[in-house]
Each structure stands twice: as C-alpha cells, then as structure tokens.
Amino acid sequence: MDRLRSRRRHALLAVPVGLALTASLGLLPAAASAAPQGPGTAKAAAAEDGPLLSYVVNTDRARGTLARVKKAVAQARGTVVVAYEQIGVVVAHSANPGFGAALRAVPGVQSAGATRTAPITPAATTDVGKPEKLKLSGPAALAAARSAEPGQEPLEGLQWDLRAIKADQAAKVNPGSRDVTVGVIDTGVDDTHPDLAPNFSRSQSASCVTGKADTSPGAWRPFDPAQDYHGTHVAGTIAAARNGTGIAGVAPGAKVSAIKVSTAKGAFFYAESVVCAFVFAADHDIAVTNNSYYVDPWLFNCSDDPDQKAIADAVGRAASYAQRRGTLNIAAAGNSSLDLAAKQLPDASSPNDTTPKNRTIDPATCLDIPAELPGVVAVSATGVKSLKSFYSNYGLGRIDVAAPGGDSRQIPDLPAKDGRILSTLPGGDYGYLQGTSMASPHVAGVAALLKSAHPDASPQELRWLLRAQAGNPGCPVAPADAACTGTRHVNSFYGYGIVDALAAVQDEDD
Secondary structure, three states: OOOEEOOEEOOOOEOOOOOOOOOEOOOOOHHHHOOOOOHHHOOOOOOOOOOOEEEEEEEOOOOOHHHHHHHHHHHOOEEEEEEEOOOOEEEEEEOOOOHHHHHHOOOOEEEEEEOOOOOOOOOOOOOOOOOEEOOOOOHHHHHHHHHOOOOOOOOHHHOHHHHHOOHHHHHHHOOOOOOOEEEEEEOOOOOOOOOOHHHEOHHHOEEOOOOOOEOOOOOOOOOOOOOOOHHHHHHHHHHOOOOOOOOOOOOOOOEEEEEEOEOHHHOOEOHHHHHHHHHHHHHOOOOEEEEOOOOOOEOOEEOOOHHHHHHHHHHHHHHHHHHHOOOEEEEEOOOOOOEOOOOOEEEEEEOOOOOOEEEEEOOOOEEOOOOOOOOOEEEEEEOOOOOEOOOOOEOOOOOOEEEEOOOOOOOOOOOOOOOOEEEEEHHHEEEEEOOHHHHHHHHHHHHHHHHHHOOOOOHHHHHHHHHHHOEOOOOOOOOOOOOOOEOOOOEOOOEOOEOOHHHHHHOOOO
C-alpha cells in the first residue's frame, strides 16, 4: 500500500504500490491534556522542559483575545511564530510539556494543542520509495512518439488517463485560462521542468514549511529533488504545457503554483504548514488548491483528543477562509482501501512521526484532514477500466467524485502498457506513480477548466458542477475488492461519478 496520498504517502500520497501507509496514531499521555486549575498556572505548567514542539492555538477572535493569547504564550514559556488574525489561529513553539493545557485555560481560546509528537528538530523522515522513471529511449516511449497524432505531445500516447476523462478533447475547445491558477500544496515543485516552466506562477508560490510563508526565490522548490518528487508529479497532471515536449496536463493553458508544506524528504505535512498554505492561497488569488496528503501525524483527527481537535479546528478554519475568498479545495481520499462511512475504522499508523499505536476510531467524530472538511472535494481513484483502484478509500457520502489515479492491476492497451499515471518529475524527468494523490490533480485540472469557462463561479458552484457533469459507471457487476453501496447516480466507489473535462468546457458562459 502506498504511504502517501501525498505522503499518504502517508496520508495520501500517491505512492508506488506496495509501500506501507505511514500515517500514525497514538494519543498523548493524559497528563499532557489535563486542564490546569486556572490561567495563573501557566508559568508553572511544567517543572522541566520536554521536546520542542509546535502548537496551534485557536481563538474566538474577540477584541483583546489575541493580545491575551500572545501574553499567555510567553508566560507558558513559548514563542509565537505567526498569528493569523484572519482566522484567529496562532502558531507557537514551546518545550513546556504543559503548554497546551495552559493555553486551553486562557479566556477566548477555543482549542489548543501540539501539531506533532516528534521534536521540531531533528525532524523524523519516512522512506516512501521512488517512482519508476520513464526511459525516454525505451520501447514504450518510442511507440508513444510514433503514434502521436498532430497536436499531441510526444508522450501523450502513454497518458490513458487524459483520454479517460476526455481531457485531450477538452484541450481543443478550451485548454484553460491564464487567469486561473491551481496551487499545489505539497512537497514543492520543480518550476524549471520544461513542461512546467511555461505555466508556472512564481508570484503565487511560497514555502510554508515553518508555518509562516516564505516567498524568497526558489523557496517553493523541493528540498531534495530525488526524494521530494511528489509535488512535481502532481503539478504535471494539472497543467503540463502543450509545448511539443513530454506530456500534457488536464488544463494545459492554466497556471500552476507551488506551496511547499512538507518537511525534508517529503516526510511530514504538519498542521501549521497546511494552515499557512490555505491562507496564502486565499490571499494570493489562487482559484483551486490540490491537496494530495493528509495532515500528519494522525491519519484521523478525533474531537475527543485536545491536540487532534486543535489540528482539525486550525486547518478547518484555514480551508474555510480560502473557500470564502473564492478558492476551491480538492483533496485525495487516501490509499488505505478503507470505507470512510463505516461505523468503525482501524488506525495502526498514528502518530506516524514517533511510535504508532493501534486504535479503533469512530468516523463520525474522527476525520481525515483535509479531505473530510466541509466544502472540500474528496476524490477517490480509478484505473484504466474505470473501476475503483484497489488501494483507494471510498465511502457513501464521503466521496464527491472519482478520477484516474492508476492501478497496476488494470493494464491498458499498447502503447501505454502501464496502468499507473505518467507525469513530470524533478530535473526534467518523467515517471509513473499511482494513488489517490494522482486522482486528485485530475479533478483539480478539471476544476481549473470549469473556472476558465465560468470565471464568476463560486467554489460551491464549481463543486456542484464537478458533481453534476461527472459520469457514474455505477457499482461494479462483477465481484470487487470491496462492497459498493448506493445507486447508479451516487455510490460509495465513485461518489457522483468520474469527472468529465470535455463537459467542463462545452457549456461556457456567454
């Protein structure tokens, strides 16, 4: 099972098949979440320092609350990293084991908790494997080049996924507008790649790894191109240019930007980084964000745990702020082959930044963040036969739409031969990956086409159009690897159906 959705890689990454999911579980010791007797205990919350951790503090945004919280952070032996007044979220660092409990006792604080269980430095990392690079001189590549029709990219014959959602036909009608930007919230993007450089927007790119946006030149690029390839692969699926080189994206005329949120080696996507990314997208006129990950270190964030509740609150506020500002957020549903609508689910991978513990969670109170946040488009994955990919999460009422994510068990005809998704890799390379991480950017590309055709559409309207235009194959007649429930129009495998890029551009505004 791949470990990323992005990282789900851990979360959802789109990881090569056969990798283990890295999401982690585990509750903090009861002492860490016990409430103090009163706000006066902040200074004495802990006798000795523990590991340096990052925290999110969510406030009521009333007058005077922010100043009170900043003072309380100092009293509890913490440091404010950044305060997002727009959403009432403060990011802070502290080595005080009682920091979270102390801040939860401050008037006006609605939730507060650690965003990780491992120290800020050194950061833990995970080995997620590497994509299989395409040998451009190999038989498949040569066959694809020979079969390319006029107007096609040299490797487009290997992109069965474009044909599956009619993106090749859509490009002839409307390839996407330069006024529409899709922000890739991920491991960073190699903007020098020849298929990405023509459409890359540097002014809408940043690194949010610390929880505070860094827009210095190149900050958005991968730390290590050999290991942090995920974001570049996602970006190519969305908007690789039709420029006579390599592949084509779903929306080859739209722009793409990078908001880097993962620690080195694509290891972890922490809440403070994701909060920063959504706020940055909202404030920089980004129309769509792609989120092929889950927020570490918890595969599911449960409301009965103070730290996990704070993570869900903070990311939820940031995602909602982006939506209010006109940004549609799209997220991968995960690669654990779980029914997200079940009464109970196992989680043996959390917390994934220290020592995971086995737990059983209630999906009604424990959410996969950001895929299950209100207003976010949750995406399941399909293979070349339009069947649910064997690894894809699913669930009636939990999946909005489906899209090609690849499936090595569903093999396409020649010249493609590979059931995974071909896209860009750092250093000008191309390679195959599969996962819901690969499905989500297909939907992000279709959403960019919709926004190009309907420039005044709100995020809610774009989400409705994605659902309305999707084609649903219905629950499989033949036995599947999981039980499909629902109707021909809405079901647990595909939600409202597989997205349709051609439909997105055929009914344009006058």
